[in-house]
Amino acid sequence: xxVIQFKDVGKIFGPKTTGFKALQDINLEIRDKxxxxxVGPSGCGKTTCLRMVAGFENPTSGEVLVDxxxxxxxxxxxxxxxxxxxxxxxxxxYDNIDMGLRNLNIARREREERIADILxxxxxxxxxxxxxxxxxxxMQQRVAIARAYVLDPDVLLMDEPFGALDAQxxxxxxEELVRxxxxxxxxxxxxxxxVEEAVYLADRVAIMTRAPGRIKEVxxxxxxxxxxxxDSHEKIEDVMDLESFVHLxxxxxxxxxxxxxxxxx
Amino acid sequence: xxxxxxxxxxxxxxxxxxxxxxxxxxxxxxSGRFPSPAETWSALIHLSGRGYGGGDLAIHVYTxxxxxxxxxxxxxxxxxxxxxxxxxxxxxxxxxxPIFLIIRPIPPLAWIPLAILWLGLGxxxxxxxxxxxxxxxxxxxxxxxxxxxxxxxxxxAYMLGMPKGRFVTEVLVPGASPMIFTGLRLSLQASWTTLVxxxxxxxxxxxxxxxxxxxxxxxxxxxxxxxxxxxxxxxxTTKALGMAExxxxxxxxxxxxxxG
Numbered sequence: 001x002x003v004i005q006f007k008d009v010g011k012i013f014g015p016k017t018t019g020f021k022a023l024q025d026i027n028l029e030i031r032d033k034x035x036x037x038x039v040g041p042s043g044c045g046k047t048t049c050l051r052m053v054a055g056f057e058n059p060t061s062g063e064v065l066v067d068x069x070x071x072x073x074x075x076x077x078x079x080x081x082x083x084x085x086x087x088x089x090x091x092x093x094y095d096n097i098d099m100g101l102r103n104l105n106i107a108r109r110e111r112e113e114r115i116a117d118i119l120x121x122x123x124x125x126x127x128x129x130x131x132x133x134x135x136x137x138x139m140q141q142r143v144a145i146a147r148a149y150v151l152d153p154d155v156l157l158m159d160e161p162f163g164a165l166d167a168q169x170x171x172x173x174x175e176e177l178v179r180x181x182x183x184x185x186x187x188x189x190x191x192x193x194x195v196e197e198a199v200y201l202a203d204r205v206a207i208m209t210r211a212p213g214r215i216k217e218v219x220x221x222x223x224x225x226x227x228x229x230x231d232s233h234e235k236i237e238d239v240m241d242l243e244s245f246v247h248l249x250x251x252x253x254x255x256x257x258x259x260x261x262x263x264x265x
Numbered sequence: 266x267x268x269x270x271x272x273x274x275x276x277x278x279x280x281x282x283x284x285x286x287x288x289x290x291x292x293x294x295x296s297g298r299f300p301s302p303a304e305t306w307s308a309l310i311h312l313s314g315r316g317y318g319g320g321d322l323a324i325h326v327y328t329x330x331x332x333x334x335x336x337x338x339x340x341x342x343x344x345x346x347x348x349x350x351x352x353x354x355x356x357x358x359x360x361x362x363p364i365f366l367i368i369r370p371i372p373p374l375a376w377i378p379l380a381i382l383w384l385g386l387g388x389x390x391x392x393x394x395x396x397x398x399x400x401x402x403x404x405x406x407x408x409x410x411x412x413x414x415x416x417x418x419x420x421x422a423y424m425l426g427m428p429k430g431r432f433v434t435e436v437l438v439p440g441a442s443p444m445i446f447t448g449l450r451l452s453l454q455a456s457w458t459t460l461v462x463x464x465x466x467x468x469x470x471x472x473x474x475x476x477x478x479x480x481x482x483x484x485x486x487x488x489x490x491x492x493x494x495x496x497x498x499x500x501x502t503t504k505a506l507g508m509a510e511x512x513x514x515x516x517x518x519x520x521x522x523x524x525g
Contacts, residue, residue, distance in 0.1 A: 079424065
């Protein structure tokens with residue numbers, strides 16, 4: 001299972017009365033195996049939402065629950081993929097992926113099988129013995145995704161995972177993530193400020209307001225994707241050309257522009 | 266031979282020729298002030314053969330080297346864990362830092378009289394002084410190294426549910442290791458400095474003892490032999506540490522680039 005619930009979540013950084021109000025009245029439920037993207041203007045607190053599910057931050061008010069249990073601390077059932085990859089530079093690709101499995105005290109034989117599978121799936125087999133700095137950014141993020149996926153987590157938390165990659169690599173990674181998510185569905189919370197990425201990847205897209213961040217609107221992409229049969233197109237640019245895609249993207253853009261405009265007043 | 270090494274050898278050769286020319290060849294520097302190559306050589310023969318200052322070269326070298334290595338090792342097995350603790354725990358830092366602020370400005374050599382008063386002229390006093398001088402750089406650099414580990418890397422470790430022991434050995438120590446090695450290099454230099462100073466003040470054997478006796482005997486050749494011996498030993502131990510560092514930090518691009 002992997003149900004994420006935000007219940008009346010508020011977050012203030014610093015003292016309660018004078019501190020920075022980052023989030024206010026966040027209510028959102030992410031169903032099991034659902035892929036939800038959160039988009040919003042920079043500084044709206046979208047990353048804070050993810051960090052609370054990960055257990056790196058606690059809400060000031062309200063509750064964040066996974067499968068009905070309030071989150072207290074980080075744990076391997078909620079795997080995180082960071083924008084800056086956050087691989088252990090002193091460990092090889094193989095040992096980076098192995099780390100979480102060792103911590104779960106899984107027997108060596110099973111670990112070897114699971115790592116071989118994920119390396120194969122992510123096209124990393126030939127790089128198993130490399131150190132992270134010997135790989136390109138795209139490759140490093142592949143390793144980070146493999147390190148998260150191999151844990152077979154209830155939820156996968158991705159914090160602008162492709163934000164540090166160049167445009168071409170980014171597209172390839174988006175296509176791969178779709179492939180991976182269809183083959184091996186997980187509950188995914190995906191933070192991004194790239195609207196097209198959100199529409200292409202997610203079942204639902206939540207739009208946030210500027211700080212203090214609230215959920216402004218939640219769009220159902222999955223029903224349109226299925227109705228218009230997006231998945232029959234293999235390439236991302238073919239999907240992006242579809243009228244239904246353009247329509248959704250423009251809607252989100254407008255919504256975000258309103259927030260940007262309001263910010264400057 | 267790499268270009269840099271051959272240039273290095275050429276420089277040493279030029280210095281030796283100059284040395285010979287200024288002392289023996291042209292006689293500009295009188296031998297009472299600075300020994301000629303021949304006098305230095307005969308002092309070396311004297312020291313390694315009959316012996317000088319209570320022992321021969323091997324005994325003096327062995328005594329000094331042993332004290333430095335022991336004092337240095339003692340300093341790092343105490344200093345590195347303390348640095349890890351201070352880097353990791355704000356409480357430990359708040360507790361220990363004030364002590365450091367008081368002790369740090371005291372030059373390690375200022376501890377020599379107290380060490381001799383407490384522990385006499387034997388090895389224990391010298392180990393204590395070496396420990397004092399080598400301990401501080403180990404602690405400070407290890408502490409900085411832990412603080413410099415990327416936050417997301419630490420968060421990745423929490424996320425992966427790492428048990429405490431493994432977190433220390435597989436995240437904190439390797440993450441801080443580039444800085445730890447910087448600290449160790451400083452510690453090693455400090456160890457040699459303090460050892461020679463402590464032996465100058467009072468010792469039965471050791472290179473500092475040779476230097477001290479040679480000074481009293483007005484024996485410039487022997488003084489130079491002692492100085493060269495310290496230089497070679499210091500270079501050798503630093504080299505050994507550098508090799509250990511290179512092995513331990515193979516993953517570290519910065520370290521590799523700095524050497525390339």
